[in-house]
Amino acid sequence: QVQLVESGGGLVQPGGSLRLSCAASESIFGSFDMHWHRQAPGNQRELVASITSGGLTRYVDSVKGRFTISRDSVKNTVFLQMSSLKPEDTAVYYCNAVHFLGQDYWGQGTQVTVSS
Secondary structure (H helix, E strand, O other), rough: OOOOEOOOEEEOOOOOEEEEEEOOOOOOOOOEEEEEEEEOOOOOOOEEEEEEEOOOOOEOOOOOOOOOEHHHHHHOOOEEEEEOOHHOOOOOEEEEEEEEOEEOOOOOOOOEOOOO
16 A cells, blocks of 8 residues: 655745655555646646656646656655646645556645735
């Protein structure tokens, strides 16, 4: 059972930056694709960014050029660097690990609030 723990959320002004971290309880990068999702109140959960086991990255259009997903294989940690934040980025952000055999693991979420 892989455990994922997110951190780094908080309150930031529009135009500001935050870096989210997702620490995994075991080595995951050889067998897992990693994703960041977000869910705002009243909205469905949305896939924001992904990094495959091979290192390929993908982003939803609304964050392209502003968010960067990366990973540290030694620390078993995935990051989401968020810049030029907008009020519409306000949401709970979730880390998700998907094994190539289908196992699916989620973190507890971290709140990001963009407001002046």
